[in-house]
Amino acid sequence: MAAMTGTDELRRVARERFGWERLRDEQVRAMEALMAGRDALAVLPTGAGKSAIYQVPAPLLPGPTIVISPLLALQQDQIASLTARHHESLVAVRLSSAEGKTERAEALEALRAGDAEFVFLTPEQFADPARAALIKALKPSLVAVDEAHCVSAWGHDFRPDYLQLGQFIRELGRPPVVALTATASPPVREDIVERLGMRDPEVVVTGLDRPNLFLESVHCPDEETRWRRLVARLRESTPPGIVYAPTRRATEELAERLAGEGFEAVAYHGGMSAGERERAHEAFLADEVPIMVATTAFGMGIDKRNIRWVNHVSLPDSPDSYLQEIGRAGRDGQPAHVLLLHRTEDSGLRKFFTNVSVDRDEVADLAALLRAADRPLTRDELEEKTGLGARKLGQLLTLLEEVGGARMLSGGKVKAPRWAPVPARAAELAEAQAERQQTVSRSRLDMMRNFAETELCRGQALLAYFGEHLPAICGHCDNCADGSAAAGEAAAGDVPFPIHSEVRHGEWGKGVVLSYAGDQMTVLFEKVGYKTLSVPVVEEHRLLKRVS
Known part of the structure; x- marks a missing residue:
């Protein structure tokens, strides 16, 4: 009898331990990457089985699986779901503020003894160096980051605590990472990969259309x-x-x-x-x-x-x-x-x-404080020394990190990198970065308004934003129902640039063509975000050039 392949093993575990007779192709692609020691980023619609991507491979890997998600209620639902399987290889525990000292000690012991496979954490938990050291000693084989859009400053639900995740994963010895989310536009996906330090990840983006x-x-x-x-x-x-x-x-x-x-x-x-x-x-x-x-x-x-x-x-x-x-x-x-x-x-x-004001003096003072410190400083120390509130401090530290003026360490500590720009320059760069973020945020609002006002297919308009192309009108929106979407549908192939091709604009720089609708095209530019352009105007004035 032929030996089982990795995919056969995945299907067997899904069937015998979870009762799933079939795995979707996109789930299998991500699972196979994890089994091969690679990273994976999965953007799948709500209810499409994102959790299965880490749950099925976990029992086949040698160490415990770390699951990081932002809400205790969400963790409790996932733990209850695993517990309901009644299988010894699917035991899950949690280390959080909701557990007492004794419960946390028992959870760690179960993980050390191999009696538990999954350990659920909120981002706040790995800010504790002692906790991080205990988790590293468990030699985890996989890290799953749920609601991964929270790691991106471009995402709609950004959580500053998630910024330390990349450092935490490195401290664990850099096991394979799977990032999971239901919504991530192209810039958010890029940000997730960069912030988590993902290496050549298998990126699965599919099925965002919800026909029901x-x-x-x-x-x-x-x-x-x-x-x-x-x-x-x-x-x-x-x-x-x-x-x-x-x-x-x-x-x-x-x-x-x-x-x-x-x-x-x-x-x-x-x-x-x-x-x-x-x-x-x-x-x-x-x-x-x-x-x-x-x-x-x-x-x-x-x-x-x-x-x-x-x-x-x-x-x-x-x-x-x-x-x-x-x-x-x-x-x-x-x-x-x-x-x-x-x-x-x-x-x-x-x-x-979305209006974010950045005071250059505040940023320069914060950058100078980090440069002058003879050791990394905690956020509490920075709040006390600067007089900034926790939210404002978090925003400025994020900006400084993005321009090389600060580096987040384990335990919630921050220091200035060795080659950090001088405080005045760091403040200038941070202000420019904040303006860029605001420009992109407003372009996303423009896209939302375009969706609300369009007389074309709403399904096509919505998915185009996420880089997905619906080859035909969706058939489940008001414009499709009243016939206006079909009347405005663009002719297939009659476009100046292929979808997903890279183009360059004289003022806005490099971008990616996302969609066509009627005589309009949508392009995502790195500098200014999303723009909807008139195809006849683009062609007449040669506003875009193809990037080879």
Whole structure:
């Protein structure tokens, strides 16, 4: 009898220990890379089995698997799912602030003895040098980074604690790394690879189209129209569902107003206490709350399969956020509806949120402090010496790191690299980097507005942002339903530059062609982000040149 191949082994483990008769091709590609000691980046839609990519190979590798994810609730769901398999090779433990000293000691002992395969961590846990040393001693064979878009400053849910992940992985002896996310546009993917120090990763980006989601966008001339549209939709919709609002105050006011109309609605936002958020979360999961009115603080790790609709009452800040948020609907594969109620004024609010001011003097003083220190400094020490708040300090340190003025070390410590630019130059570079980030953020908002206003296929418009090309109209949006998408569909092959080809613009520099729609093309430029250009104008004035 022929010996089993690595792929055969993966399929056997999936079948015998998880009950999965079939693995998707994209899952297998990423798994095979990990089995061969390579890194992998997987961008797969919500509900497409991202966790399986690390769970199936883990029992076949010699050491424990480290799983890093940002939310304790998400970790608890994943641990419960593994525990439900009732197999000794799938035992999972957690090291977090939720466990007491005795529980953490027992978890470590189980890992040392080989009685546990998975250990779940939040990013805050590996900031402790002692904890990092204990984990390194376990000789882990795989590191899985869940919600990996959090590592990218270009991502829609950036977490500064994730910036230390690359250093942490190096300290572990650099085992293979798999980064997992449901949404990552091209610049976010590049940032993830760079920040995690991934080496020639197998990149799997596929299946972001969700045919069971009907996409609809409605322009509302005023707030009263938006309110009437929302109420009308809720009256004809089967719960449960989520209404996304732009601010904490808006969620509370909207939930109260909906309650006055007879709807059972609860507000959820990051300003609530942890206990309040947990109770609201659990009530929604248990179908005790039919309508959750929330900011983007609600969503990551929400594994509720029967959400029938997601309504937005403001323009999201980017297609990244939008795809992540609507991805919570229809996870059971059944039809679901997503509605975007937008106003022209929404863009002004979002631009206000993305406006980041950088004080050169503050950056120069921080850079000088790091250069003058005779040892690495902790964030607490930096807060005390500079008088900056934790959030502001985190922003400035991130900028300094990006321009070579700071280096993040284990244990949350920071130092100036040996060849760091002088403080004045570091401040100048940091200001330029902040301006570039703001330019890209605004270009993403422009893309979101284009999606909301387009009369062409919304599925094609949304996926083009992520570098995916739908060869035909999606068939599950309002524009496809009323025939306007088909009327504006671009002729296949009748384009000046192939999709995904590199081009150069005289002012904006190098870019990548993402899509065509009608007589417009979308290009992602390294310097200025996303731009929608007129194809006739590009051709007439020769605005773009192909980069060989």
